[in-house]
Amino acid sequence: MNPKEARIVIIGGGISGASIAYHLAEAGCTDVTLIEKGYLASGATGRCGAGVRQQWGTRLNCQMAKESVAFFERAEEILGYDGDVEFKQAGYLIVGTNEEEDARFAENVALQQALDIPAEHLTPKQAKRLIPHLNTEGVTSATFCPTDGHLNPFLMTDAFYHAASERGVRFKTYTKVTDVRVKDGRVAGVETTAGDYPADVIINAAGGHAQLVGQMAGVEIPVQSQNREILVTEPIEKIQDPMVISFSRNIYCQQTPHGSFIMGRGDNRPSGYTTESSWQFLEAMAQTAVTLLPPLKDLRVVRQWGGLYNLSPDRQPIIGGTEVEGFYIACGYSGHGFMLAPVTGRLMKEIVLGEKPSLPLEELSLERFDGEDTEAYEQSVV
């Protein structure tokens, strides 16, 4: 069978599912249906911090992020989108507060520069020049990449949605997948709250619920979901260009083009599926943000919410096939699925159509977790 004529069902209408749908349809797949239990971007995509950075600690993450940035830079043109996805490249400033971090920063920047990512290792004084209101007390060094930035998750998903729809993809929102049918070791279709969909290919892009969808197909995916909280302030005039993050202080904080500040942190929580808001987060967030960026003390918080990180054992995504023929997964992004979505779509298209992979897929495969425990090797994660 010509894979382009396969009946393809994508589970999950976040940025990953939408990007996969677009890339498959653009490559000529004629029968693609995306099923989403809520509305588009109702899960982690629409709840994320919206940052896009290329400053990573593994070669593969750097390569994937760099390629995604190149896509975002031309997203409207590539997708033929009328609107503006609000990609603002004002850089990411990563702040370190101890010698161990400084050493890792030096290694990371060397790796990034070798891959033509324009990152630099800065002194606290140089960092303060970029963000005059940064409190450098306790800051030992920083790294900065001017082509990192952030964009609007809703509008980016909308852009993929429109481009995919125009190419024939069917979007079924408010439709929940209740079971995945497997026959003789290969997928047969999905059962949903709005009827059955026969399928030759099923792609699990269910984000925080990916392991549950995996279980429906009898595939154990070694990921867990955790609630990560975030808040937004009232909008003010522009005072901060780069996104500021710190792994040791546990914060990321950006001023959106709208003027509001969005900030979050990653407190370790028991795994589960709740996305509730807590006062514990609020207090820790206020203490961290006001200490590092003192003028933010006068900003009013107007809203807080939570979303699910889908964490893999090594904090790298899992993209590829499974022991069930025709059942593919793209999950375990560990908080970075939004920024990697363009690459996710392209890689999944290559996998489903049996094309030559453009990146080393074995590093993203589910099989890499077979056997011994894998130690987390991407350290640069909030």
Add this chain to the structure above:
Amino acid sequence: MRQSRWWSTMDKRDVIVCRCSDLTLADLEALFNTGYKTFEELKRIARIGMGPCQGTTCGPIVRSAIHRRFKEPIERIPLHRARPFNIGIKLGAIKEAADDES
């Protein structure tokens, strides 16, 4: 069908639905035409309900517009998800309170 007079005679570009984000009835109907039909979707695409009032003003107006457009019984159209806070609180005040406790 009965319609209130102001609604049917005013130019839709002059009817403000969300004053925090400056969205008109004409904007809202354009979004309906692209397939968006719940408050939660409209909020994310057009910032309705994300301003200082956090949806307390536009919530019922949007619900009414959805009712008129899609002919769904109004009681079956959910209002927006209410999230903390009720009113804006300064980050500095939250930090101070947290510092005092510890």
